Amino acid sequence: MSAPDRREREFRRREEDILAAALALLSRDEWRSVTIERIAAKAEIGKGTVYKHFASKDEICARLVVEFHRRVMAEIRAVDLTKPPPAVVGETMTAFWRAHAREPERRRLARRCRRKGFRRGITDKASRELAELDAELASLLYAALERGVREGHFLDKPAGSLMIGLYATLIGLMELEGGERARSHPPSDRIYEETRDFALRAISRR
Numbered sequence: 001m002s003a004p005d006r007r008e009r010e011f012r013r014r015e016e017d018i019l020a021a022a023l024a025l026l027s028r029d030e031w032r033s034v035t036i037e038r039i040a041a042k043a044e045i046g047k048g049t050v051y052k053h054f055a056s057k058d059e060i061c062a063r064l065v066v067e068f069h070r071r072v073m074a075e076i077r078a079v080d081l082t083k084p085p086p087a088v089v090g091e092t093m094t095a096f097w098r099a100h101a102r103e104p105e106r107r108r109l110a111r112r113c114r115r116k117g118f119r120r121g122i123t124d125k126a127s128r129e130l131a132e133l134d135a136e137l138a139s140l141l142y143a144a145l146e147r148g149v150r151e152g153h154f155l156d157k158p159a160g161s162l163m164i165g166l167y168a169t170l171i172g173l174m175e176l177e178g179g180e181r182a183r184s185h186p187p188s189d190r191i192y193e194e195t196r197d198f199a200l201r202a203i204s205r206r
Contacts, residue, residue, distance in 0.1 A: 015053045017043045022060045027105035031112065058118065062126040065113045068106035069133040072099040076137065085148030086200055089166065092141060093196045096170055101192075107174065114171070141166060145203075154203045162203045169199040 021042035025034045036057060040047040054060045075095045081088055100107045112118060119127040145162045148154035154162060173195055 011053075014043075014045060014049060017045065018050055018053055019060065019064055022057070023064055023105055023109075026061070026109060055123070056121065058121045059123065059126065061109050061112065062122040062130065064106055065110050066126060066129050066133070068103060068110060069130065071103075072096060073133055073136055075099045076140065079140075081140075081144070085144045085151065085153050086204065088144040089141065089148070090196055090200055092137075092144070093166070093170060093199070094192065096137075097173065097192045097196075100174055111174065138163070138167075148203075152205060155205055165202060166199055169195060 018039060022034070022039045025038055025042055034057065036050050037047055039057070039060065040050045043050070054063070072095075075098070076092055079088060079091045079095060083091070100110075113130065119130065141163055142159050145154060145159040145166075149156060149159060149162070173192075
């Protein structure tokens, strides 16, 4: 292996160490108490080394959330879009929630990334990728809703109007999961299913 290859591999390894250290700290401590200094100490590297990889703590958080959202969308892409629209919407919601339930630490970081102003403090590249992943989910749901309206499964309303309620349901349950009680009493599969079925009934014509 050439020297440039070794340097690149070492650079990536340090970056992964930084991300792992930040996630470990952010998953148990208050956001404001986690500093670049603490992340560097946890990763057993110098503070200056962290800044060679990331401009700020928000940048570290954004990277963790981008990676998480990629995995969420990978599961959602597995939904069979040829099924009837109610099945597509229901399975998309289920895939979204289950992916979030498996990674509670990153789910809490994702909540922070939705806060007003967060994306103004990260690089254009990270902000753009988060926006693109959000848009992909929206596009998938919109297409299923539009087809559902056209085929008579859903209320005869614009797909965009129906999606407001679905988004509120998707994100709302994630917000509830981020609360203190949910950390020790996470929602069960039954709660996911009941919430999904309630949302589908609300937009269904039957």
